[in-house]
Amino acid sequence: MHELPEVETTRLGILPHARGLRLKQLVVRNPHLRWPVPPSLPALLAGTRLQDSDRRGKYLLMKFDPGTALCHLGMSGSLRVLNSAQAPGKHDHIDWFFERDVILLFNDPRRFGALLWQPDTEPLDEHPLLAHLGPEPLGTAFTARYLFERAQGSRLALKPWIMDAKVVVGVGNIYANESLFAARLHPHRPANSLQLTEAQVWVKAIRRILRAAIRRGGTTLRDFVGGDGKPGYFAQELSVYGRAGEPCRGCGQPLHESRQGNRSSVFCPHCQV
DNA sequence: AGTATCTCCTGCGTGC
DNA sequence: TGCACGCAGGAGATAC
Numbered sequence: 001m002h003e004l005p006e007v008e009t010t011r012l013g014i015l016p017h018a019r020g021l022r023l024k025q026l027v028v029r030n031p032h033l034r035w036p037v038p039p040s041l042p043a044l045l046a047g048t049r050l051q052d053s054d055r056r057g058k059y060l061l062m063k064f065d066p067g068t069a070l071c072h073l074g075m076s077g078s079l080r081v082l083n084s085a086q087a088p089g090k091h092d093h094i095d096w097f098f099e100r101d102v103i104l105l106f107n108d109p110r111r112f113g114a115l116l117w118q119p120d121t122e123p124l125d126e127h128p129l130l131a132h133l134g135p136e137p138l139g140t141a142f143t144a145r146y147l148f149e150r151a152q153g154s155r156l157a158l159k160p161w162i163m164d165a166k167v168v169v170g171v172g173n174i175y176a177n178e179s180l181f182a183a184r185l186h187p188h189r190p191a192n193s194l195q196l197t198e199a200q201v202w203v204k205a206i207r208r209i210l211r212a213a214i215r216r217g218g219t220t221l222r223d224f225v226g227g228d229g230k231p232g233y234f235a236q237e238l239s240v241y242g243r244a245g246e247p248c249r250g251c252g253q254p255l256h257e258s259r260q261g262n263r264s265s266v267f268c269p270h271c272q273v
Numbered sequence: 274a275g276t277a278t279c280t281c282c283t284g285c286g287t288g289c
Numbered sequence: 290t291g292c293a294c295g296c297a298g299g300a301g302a303t304a305c
Binding site for chain 1: 298
Binding site: 091110153 | 275276281283284
């Protein structure tokens with residue numbers, strides 16, 4: 001799926017090819033993503049330079065001369081560099097034609113992704129989709145003390161709680177499951193039962209797992225490819241996600257599965273308390 | 274204000 | 290072979 005490591009993999013795959021290049025033309029073949037692609041975007045971007053690319057949570061930020069394009073990959077989106085022009089496929093919605101024959105292709109079968117725009121006349125961090133995001137899990141603001149104190153105010157179960165982008169960004173279903181297992185925390189525990197010592201373990205687990213997933217190029221279950229078009233290889237290192245009924249890597253007992261907020265949770269009822 | 278549910282969408286697996 | 294069906298989920302919108 002598409003969580004922080006997948007977006008970061010995409011960003012790192014694109015940057016060396018496209019940074020500093022002028023965008024000759026943006027072709028929006030299908031603007032019907034999660035929100036409509038702004039009709040003015042092709043005219044706004046034509047002839048401008050991609051200065052840099054950043055990431056905020058799961059939003060890929062592409063800084064052009066007049067402003068920043070916000071790209072979300074949703075569930076099934078990919079943004080990758082093409083070696084040469086090719087006939088557009090069914091779900092190839094947007095082409096970015098840069099100088100030097102560099103082409104970025106945005107493909108998204110389920111169209112949960114998005115491409116939006118924030119002009120430099122408005123502060124980027126005040127964009128409605130970015131304004132209320134919590135800290136970056138790999139940043140210095142994401143501390144055990146922060147997590148612990150924030151948890152005291154919520155009766156939500158730990159699993160849906162940590163997936164709330166206002167608590168921390170970038171942790172979706174896969175890495176929520178994995179980090180809870182690594183920290184030996186039961187996903188159904190109320191957030192306000194979290195102890196400071198547990199928060200310390202959990203923060204380290206989240207950071208470690210996200211970093212490891214980035215090193216492996218993300219998790220490819222079905223359709224994720226990074227900016228270089230290659231799949232990620234973290235799926236084979238997953239401990240619980242997608243392994244319901246299989247033996248726990250800690251104790252050998254079968255892993256349980258439940259539903260929380262219509263998302264699957266997989267955990268070991270013996271190891272996670 | 275915090276929490277729960279709904280919604281968008283397509284591909285894939287399953288059962289008849 | 291074909292079709293109906295359920296499922297997967299990021300996360301904002303909506304309802305309580």
